[in-house]
Structures are given as structure tokens and as C-alpha cells.
Amino acid sequence: MSIVHCLILSALLFTVGTVGVIVKKNVIAIFLCIELMLNAVNLSFVAFSKYLNQVHGQIFVFFVMVVAAAEAAVGLAIAIALHRNRKTLNVDDADIMKW
């Protein structure tokens, strides 16, 4: 299992996440897709860390995980607030912030 395989998998995961963020309407689904993107990046970090024989990449993964945890907390809070106020989880219904 070379670095190339890892990077291809990472790119595929990232693409799936990105497309999911754009096409999904449910807040929770978008949220999961963002997590997917973050973890795709984590995968590349780890792969490079192994490939270059350096520990930096793995340290970075921890940072990303911390950010992801914080993001999960804030994101879920937003999802709950949205549901309380508008009785929906569809992001396309929350579009009043426009001209």
C-alpha cells in the first residue's frame, strides 16, 4: 500500500464530502460531509507522515480533530437552534440573509 493509494483514497473521500456539502439539503448530512472532508485531509496527513518519516503530520491530525470536535459542538448547536426556530433542518429554507 503505497502513498499513491492513500492519496487517491483521500481525494475520493474529499470529493465525496465536497459534493455532499453542495448537494445535500439536510443540515446534519452537510455536517457529516464536512466531517468526511476533514477526515480525508487527516488521511493525507498521516500518509505523508509515514512517507516522509516525520511526525509533524500526525501532530497536525490531532489539531484537526480538536477543531472538528469544536466544530461539531457549534454545528450541532446551530442545527438545534435552527430546528427550534424554523421547524426545519433544510438549509434552503433558511435563506432570509439576502438582499
Place this chain on the structure above:
Amino acid sequence: MLDFLWLIPLLPLVGSALNGILGKRFPKRLISAIACTSVGASFAAAVAAVAALLKLPPAERHVVDTLFTWIASGSFVSKAEFLLDPLAAVMLLVVTGVGFLIHIYSIGYMHAEDGYYRFFSYLNLFMFSMLVLVLSGNFLFMFVGWEGVGLCSYLLIGYYFERRSAGDASKKAFIANRVGDTGFILGILLVFVTFKSLDFTDVFRQIAGDANRFPVEVGVGTLSAIGILLFIGATGKSAQIPLYVWLPDAMEGPTPVSALIHAATMVTAGVYMVVRCSPIFSRAPIALEVVAVIGVLTALMAATIGLVQTDIKRVLAYSTVSQLGYMFFAAGVGAFSAGVFHLVTHAFFKALLFLGAGSVIHAIGGEQDLMRMGGLRKFAPTTHGVMLVAALAISGIFPFAGFFSKDEILWSAWAKGHPIIWLTGLVTAGLTAFYMFRLIFLAFYGSERFSEEIRHHLHESPPSMTVPLIGLAVLSTIGGFVGLPAWMNLGPNRFEQFLEPSLEFAWRGKSAELPHSLEFGFAMLSVMVALFGIYTAYRFYVVNPSAPASLARRMSRTHGLLAHKYYVDETYDALMVHPVVAGSNGILWQCVDIGLVDGAVNGLARLVQGSASLLKNVQNGLVRSYAAWIMAGAVVILLYITLLR
């Protein structure tokens, strides 16, 4: 006192500022006290200054009092400086003296008017400007006063601004003056370009000192151009053809204003200026010819219009225009001192006529139409008496003031070889006597043509009005004796002698030595003409009151021409006002303003609006679309980095 010349104009300015800023809260008594005291003190200071001037030997009567350097730009320096010489002294005494009397008169005349403080503030401001005008020692500073009096004239004509006609009249006066002022300022610029100085003394010394260059005997020289440009300024301010049209309309202002500004002082500023610039005019024969011809034409034309006017103040207004014409043609034939002499006597008797007319209007409750007066001498005996004195003075009957000055002008016209001008002047003198006594007879004699109710309210004016009237009547009676003509064998003309130092740089033309007996004969002739005019008026308006109407019917075309003032206003309307209004409306407003100016502003707004309406679609509130844009941006950057680098 000669070091404190600045005090003379400053006092009225202080009065004006006090009344103008705080006057709204002052009681009327205090307002009039401030106004009259400031002008009275200014008069006293003027008398003291002139007395000090008289103590100097004639050759040294030229006092310059520099206040500060007003403008200094490279080689161009203009100072705020006052010049007191005999000419300025004469004007100073006339302006402050007559002005003081008219201020006192105004207390009584204006007592029931709104904006009492406004009136006195403007009147004091006028005194300040006029004093700056007559005392200034250079062209530019004179222009300050010149514009100042124009402004005050505008403000005071429009005093009853709630009346549309008054507003129109004030604008007309302002615009006509602006036309003249354009000529005046061009003349000043030409003086500066030619002589590199605007100082009166400096410029006149240069002219008088250069005998090779001046006089310009033939052709249009620079001096002629300067003279004509300056005279254009004078035609505006002093109401001469072609700019006289504003003065009759200026009668919309209160009567004391008509007396002070539009009879005695401001309108004579043009004459003063021409005489002040006598070194220029006397060396520019063409300019002088223009002054003389315009003057005599104005005198005749205004007098003929005055024959048929029925508004008491308008008769006097045309009379003023006519008399100003006299002063100009006096200057135009080279008799500068005679012009100034007539200016002085005219200030007395014309101010008296206007104030008397004001007293009549006051007595009869605001009526100005002569056809609705008549028989007033029983009700207002003092007014009648002083008006009679003034009418005799303006007609040129011996020994009233007008006799001496008018005769001197006519005699100068003959003696300097202008027989046609002399004859026109003589005819005008007859017309003057006629229309003036027509006014007297219509107002004070004959049948009473007013209603019973007005008759009930008729009263003589209060003392604050009659006392100045009597003062002016005394001056109109004896004022002429300061300039007894040489033919009386009482020594040379004192007035002329007094003015001599001011005219020292004027170029003396050849004047034929004519015997005194001839001059006496001419004086008798002009008195006869005046008496004939008075007698005709008597026949027409007392003996046979139906005669004027039947004459008007028989000569309906002439009468119509005169009654419509030669259709000058209509012509100006058609030639100037209408094209300007049409052009402003059709081209400047509809095309330039709406099309260009508004178009540019609105077009810019529409451009911004249009592009915004396209761009706003990006901000649609959909989070997913924002995410897509971010993604697209990231892809573009990635492509740029990977493919183009």
C-alpha cells in the same frame, strides 16, 4: 480731525450693525436714536474734517488717510485709503447733511411700519457705503462703496418685499446696475493695465504729466476707452440712457429711500465719479462727447416723460433722471464744477421734493395718484410751502438754488461752444418748470378729487417730518449763494474756486472770453423760459382744468408715446428680457440642466442600480450556493497554481 477720516463712515456702520443684529429686541425709540445719532455724529465729524481742510491753504487741500493695505499681490497693491479734497468735502457734507435730515424724517414717516429696525439698519449701511464711495482714494476702494450702495439700494427698494412689484423693481435696479458695473470694472482694469496703478492721485499725475501722449485729440485713444467704460458704470448708477429704466420703478421703496438714495446721493455717484476722473475725461474728447450727448438726451427724454406721469413719485423720479442728465452734460461740456454745483443744489431741492411728496402721501393716507389729490394746501400748509420752494428751485427761478446751478450749466454749454446742447437744455428747463408746477397745481390747488372719508383724515405731518422739510427748504433757498456767478460782479465764483484743487489735473480746453452782460442775458432768458413753463402749467391745471385732457385727445399719438415712456420698457422686454428668459427656459433649463446635468447625475445612479441588480443575485441567502462558490474559487486557484506555474 483729518487723521480720523475713517470715523466718518465707521459711525453709520456701527449703527447699522447694532440695529441689524440686535434691533429686533429694541424699542422703536432706541432704534431711531441709534440710527440718527450715528449719522448725526458722522455729520459732525464731517463738518469738523471739512473745517480742518479749509484751514489749509488751497494747494494743500488734499489729505490722504491710509488705513491698511487691502490687497498686495506682486506689484499690485491696493490700499484702503480715504482721500479728502474739496470735491470729496462737498460730497461728504451733502451726503451726511441731507442723510441726517432724511434719517430724522424717517422716524416720523416709518413709525407705523413693520421691520422698523431693518429699515434703519439698511439706511445706515447705505450711509457707510456712500461715504466709502465719496472718500475713497483709489478706484478699487471706490468700487467697494459703489457696490455697497447698489446693494443697499436693492435692499431698500425691496423693503416692502411682500409686494411683488417691489421685489421686481429691486431686481430690475440690481440687474441694470450690474450691467453698468461691468463697464465700470472693465474701466478700472483698463486703468490698471495702462497706468499700473489704481490710486487716483498717482494715475492723474501720470496723465497730466505726459503731455506728449495726452490729450488724445483724434481717434479712439486708451483714455477714451477708459472714459467710455467708466461712463457705462455711471449710466447704470446714475440712471442715464440706456440704463435709466430702473429708477422710476425704484419708487416702490419707501419715500425717504427715494429721497436719500434715488434723488440726493446714490444716483449722483456717477456724476461724482465722472468729475473725480476729470483728468481722464477732459483728455478724451470722444468720451466727453458721449457723456454730453447722453446727458442732454436723457435730460430731454426724461423731462418729456415726466410731463404726463400721474404718480407723484414717478414724476419726481423722471425729474431726477432729467436733472442727472443736466449734471452729465455739464461734465460733458467740460464744466465739471458746474455739474457738482448742480449736484449739490439738486440734492437739496430734490430731497425736499421727495420728502414733501412723502408728506403729501402720508397726509392723504397712502394715495400717490395726482389725479386723486387737489386742494391740499389748506390741509398741509407747511408741506405746500416747502414744496413750492423746491419747485421754484428746480425750475431755476431767482434767487432759489436751482437758478444758479442750472444757469451755470446752460451758460457753460454755450460758452464752450455747444449751442445745440444749450438749446436742448433750455427746452428741458422749460419742460422741467412745467411738469413741476403741474405737480404742485394738481396736488395743492384746484378741486378736491378725493373721497369724503380721506378728507376727514387729512392732516399735516408731525414735526419730525416737517422740521427736516423746513431745513431742506432753507438750503434750497440759500444753497445757491455759495456759487454766485461771476457776472454778478461780486468776485469770482466761490464754489468753482473751492473745487479748483480737485480739478487741478483736468485739461483745460479753450474757452471763449464772453462778456458778462451776455451771461446775464442768458440767465434772464432761462428764467423767462422757466416762467413761461410755470405760466403754461397754471393755464392748464388751474385756469382751465379740462385743457390737458382735450390736448391729450388731440395729440393722442404723442400722448400715448409719452404715457408709455417711449415704449422703452417694452422694447427692453422684447429685446433683452424675453430672449434671455426664453433661452434660459428652452436651452439652459430644458436642454442643459435637464439633459446634461440631471442626465449625468441620474445616469450614474441608473448605472449603479443596474449593475447592482445583476450582482445582488449572488447573495441569495443559500448556504449551499456560497459553499459552491468557495469551492469553485478553490478549484480556480488550484488550477492556476498547478497549470500556469
